[in-house]
Amino acid sequence: MKPSNSTLASLTQNLVVLLFIFTFCAVSSSSSHIENFLDCLPQHSDPSSSISQTVYTPENPSFSSILKAYIRNLRFNTSSAPKPLAIVTPLDKSHVQASVICAKTNEIELRIRSGGHDYEGLSYVSSNPFVLLDMFNFRSIDIDLANETAWVQSGATLVAPRTDPNLFIRVESKVIREGKKTVEVSFIALYLGRASDLVQLVNKEFPLLGLRHNDTQELSWLESSLNPPLGFNYEKHKSDYVKTPIPKVGLEALWKKMLELENITLQFNPYGGKMGKIPKTATPFPHREGTLFKIQYLALWNDDSQEFTDRNLRGMKEMYDFMAPYVSKNPREAFLNYRDIDIGTNANKSLAFALDYFKENVPRLLKRS
């Protein structure tokens, strides 16, 4: 791994922490603050890479297209959503450093947008005056096969956690209507190796699936790691972690609940394997040994009416309440990348939500060095 990339990776982790600290302080701002912010940037960045070419203010004709380029959830693609005072699209790590320093000295809130997973729009919408630090230019992925490590920069959109060295299976259950309403359960797998070996492996370990060669598709590693475009929807997501197997009666009740609510999809992502071997405190991510799988709840709809939004949000809440007995408790853990504003925010200065995402790592993450 290149030292410059590792520096950048740890730098962006620090930025997440800074973001928490910033949104704690009640921030006041005015137009002079943003002018001072813009004047400040060149003073704190590497002169060999001009920072001004990476800054977009609302007067710039590209401002709106840059802002919208990474808005995936149509719920936040509205003209009434508050817009940033400026967007910085760093090309160099000194641009990131300058943005943080200048935002802090000028008391402007900084929102940081990385990959595509901001389900609540928190990285590009704020009720306070803010600057958007948009990391989309940092999307390199460096693989070091000898050390078995990969550095993924924060703007990259790759999702393929593998729990086993070669096989990752995600299970997805959703309601389908083919005449009668039923719950369809799909097994979606990524396997590092040839299709024929996969068919053999799956038929040995999961014979009931009856996998055939024509159910599989061979891709290069690179093709398999690129997210297909997701399309645009109105969306709500939530997450849970499961520590003890859900009993059969629980699963049966779950299928019934899904049929009743109709439009809530569940994805089960296995943990364990290498994920479980990394100590809980090695990185901010705490969902390690003892975690069987993560559930993602998804509601996707394509109608912009308030009635549909309300109905889907209500359905989601009902499913989440229903699942409480089967998932982690005290705290009820959640996956940071599936941002869920129902868990809480730091608006009331409570850190309860941060415990759900980071557990015992919270005090260490908030410590100023």
Ligand SMILES: *[C@@H]1O[C@H](CO)[C@@H](O)[C@H](O)[C@H]1NC(C)=O
């Ligand atoms: C987002 O809203 C703008 C109008 O402000 C519209 O032109 C654009 O098509 C919308 N994006 C999507 C993906 O629908």
Ligand SMILES: *[C@@H]1O[C@H](CO)[C@@H](O)[C@H](O)[C@H]1NC(C)=O
């Ligand atoms: C593995 O990582 C170490 C430390 O970052 C580095 O010094 C070494 O060169 C790497 N090994 C290979 C084969 O790249």
Ligand SMILES: *[C@@H]1O[C@H](CO)[C@@H](O)[C@H](O)[C@H]1NC(C)=O
């Ligand atoms: C695979 O082949 C079987 C039997 O020929 C067929 O029923 C099935 O639809 C095929 N599956 C796919 C994904 O093409």
Ligand SMILES: *[C@@H]1O[C@H](CO)[C@@H](O)[C@H](O)[C@H]1NC(C)=O
């Ligand atoms: C589920 O979505 C469909 C299609 O959008 C809609 O017709 C139906 O009313 C929804 N069901 C519920 C319970 O919200």
Ligand SMILES: *[C@@H]1O[C@H](CO)[C@@H](O)[C@H](O)[C@H]1NC(C)=O
């Ligand atoms: C603050 O928010 C947390 C959840 O984030 C909630 O548990 C707590 O009751 C709230 N406190 C107040 C005083 O509103």
